[in-house]
Amino acid sequence: MSTEPNPMSLFERRLTLWVALCILAGIGLGKLAPGLARSLDAMALHVNGAPVVSIPIALCLFFMMYPIMVKIDFAEVVKAGRHPRPVLLTLIVNWGIKPFTMLGLATLFLGVFFKDLLPGTEVVKDGSVVELYRSYIAGAILLGIAPCTAMVLVWSHLARGNQGHTLIMVAVNSLTMLGLYGVLGGWMLGINKMPVPWEALLLSVSIYVALPLVAGYFSRAWIMRVKGPEWFAEKFLHILTPVSIIALLATLVLLFSFKGETILANPLTILWIAIPLTLQTLLIFGITYLAARWLGFRYEDAAPSAMIGASNHFEVAIATAVMLFGLGSGAALATVVGVLIEVPLMLFLVRICQRTRSWFPPHPSATR
Numbered sequence: 001m002s003t004e005p006n007p008m009s010l011f012e013r014r015l016t017l018w019v020a021l022c023i024l025a026g027i028g029l030g031k032l033a034p035g036l037a038r039s040l041d042a043m044a045l046h047v048n049g050a051p052v053v054s055i056p057i058a059l060c061l062f063f064m065m066y067p068i069m070v071k072i073d074f075a076e077v078v079k080a081g082r083h084p085r086p087v088l089l090t091l092i093v094n095w096g097i098k099p100f101t102m103l104g105l106a107t108l109f110l111g112v113f114f115k116d117l118l119p120g121t122e123v124v125k126d127g128s129v130v131e132l133y134r135s136y137i138a139g140a141i142l143l144g145i146a147p148c149t150a151m152v153l154v155w156s157h158l159a160r161g162n163q164g165h166t167l168i169m170v171a172v173n174s175l176t177m178l179g180l181y182g183v184l185g186g187w188m189l190g191i192n193k194m195p196v197p198w199e200a201l202l203l204s205v206s207i208y209v210a211l212p213l214v215a216g217y218f219s220r221a222w223i224m225r226v227k228g229p230e231w232f233a234e235k236f237l238h239i240l241t242p243v244s245i246i247a248l249l250a251t252l253v254l255l256f257s258f259k260g261e262t263i264l265a266n267p268l269t270i271l272w273i274a275i276p277l278t279l280q281t282l283l284i285f286g287i288t289y290l291a292a293r294w295l296g297f298r299y300e301d302a303a304p305s306a307m308i309g310a311s312n313h314f315e316v317a318i319a320t321a322v323m324l325f326g327l328g329s330g331a332a333l334a335t336v337v338g339v340l341i342e343v344p345l346m347l348f349l350v351r352i353c354q355r356t357r358s359w360f361p362p363h364p365s366a367t368r
Contacts, residue, residue, distance in 0.1 A: 019340050022249045026256025027264065036257060056254075062212060063247035065316070067240045069216030072171050086162075086292070086301040090169045093288045093309040094147040095180055102144025102280050103188055106137045109276040117272055124325040130194060132330045136273055138194045139334025142320050144280065145184050147173045148311035152304065155311065155346050159353040161304035169308050177316070178210060185320070194331075207323075251318065252336060254327060273337045281345050285310035289353075292360075299360035303353045311346055314338045 029036065043055045110118060110133050118133040156166040223232050288309040292302035314335060321331040 018245070018249055019252060019336075022252040023256050023336075023340075026253040029253060030257035033257075058207060060247045060251045060254075062207075064244050064251065065212035065319070066215055067244040069174065069212045070220050070240065071237065072174060072216065073167060073220075085295060086165050086297060086305050087169055087172055089288065089291060089295065089297075090147075090305050090308055091172065091176065093284065093291075093305075094173060095145075095176065095184070097287065098147070098280075098284050098309060099141070099145045099184055099188060101283055102140055102276075103137075103191065105276040105280050105283075106140035106144075107192070109279075110136050110140070110272065114272040114275075118269065122328075122330060124194075124329055124331075134192055134194055135325065135330030136269075136334045137192050138189055138325065139317070139321050139329075139331035139337075140273070140277060140280075141188045141192060142185060142317040142331065143277065143312045143314065143335055143338045145181055145188065146177070146313035146316045146320075148308055148313050152308045152311050155307040155350055156304035158347075158350045159303040159307065160300070161307070161353075162298075162300035165301055166304040166308070169304065173308065174213060177313075178213070181316070181320075194325075207319075248318075248339070251322075252339070256336075269333075270337055270340070273334050274341050277334075277338055278341055278345060281310050281341070281349075285349050285352075289356075297360065298362075299353075299357045302360055306353070307346070307349065310349060311342060312338055314342060 115133050118136060120132045121129050122132055122135060123129055124135070152166060152170065156162075220232070223236060227236070285306050289302060289306040292305050297305070317335040317338065318332065321329060321335045325331045
């Protein structure tokens with residue numbers, strides 16, 4: 001039984017609206033109960049005497065990640081060798097191009113064009129004082145090195161892409177993140193002159209990627225064995241799917257309750273951050289989609305290849321930003337802007353794919 005995703009529910013299609021409402025709720029909560037987020041964030045796991053992991057936030061973020069990881073069938077990875085080109089293109093774009101275009105665009109817009117519009121400094125978790133624009137760039141970096149492994153299953157389905165290859169690319173990207181996310185993230189944050197708490201960064205990868213990955217793998221195998229694939233797909237995933245989004249929204253309420261004063265003082269901040277993130281999404285989609293056409297891919301492989309490059313694993317980015325720099329950091333805010341723009345942008349790109357299907361060779365079954 002396939003675990004191919006159904007078309008998005010009304011709840012999922014309105015994710016941007018829910019995010020916007022959570023922003024308003026968080027800002028309102030920050031005004032009414034300004035100590036709440038700080039009190040929750042103070043409930044932390046300490047390393048060497050310093051708070052590293054906020055326990056309430058960690059619980060929310062785990063439940064953001066687990067529903068994503070449990071959907072992945074890692075047995076599909078072995079099939080990648082039969083048709084390796086789409087997977088190779090995805091890996092090259094996600095790890096050889098996308099992080100560097102994100103760094104370049106974020107630095108150009110937030111560090112040059114909009115620098116004077118983003119004044120101020122902040123104190124991050126390790127006590128360092130950093131300029132706010134650098135913190136926003138850091139959030140963009142964390143988004144740029146986190147290829148999507150969740151919603152891309154939906155985007156591929158809506159675009160009528162090859163779900164088998166999409167699952168393979170999701171599995172490969174999840175495994176690749178274990179090795180590259182921390183190393184590449186630390187290096188690029190250093191280029192941006194942000195403090196790089198390596199222990200916290202590696203712990204973040206362990207908690208927010210490895211832990212839900214392992215939990216998802218073993219619980220999936222157990223449920224499949226005990227209940228069967230049909231029950232897993234039709235019952236378990238049906239119940240679990242909203243959990244990830246609800247956990248995300250709960251995290252956003254807390255985040256914005258802590259960041260509300262900054263937003264009210266600088267309401268255009270979200271717009272300035274959104275501009276380079278939007279350009280990055282469109283650029284990476286264009287690069288991957290055109291490369292797939294040049295390489296002679298079928299549409300069914302080209303669409304998900306471009307989708308997985310264009311979209312971001314914002315759950316991991318939010319989790320890492322909160323863990324490294326704090327719930328109220330500019331980096332965490334920038335990752336949330338990624339959530340705000342992702343759904344409408346990706347739905348727009350789905351329509352682009354549908355309208356350009358004729359660019360690609362027809363599927364063999366269409367010629368029979």
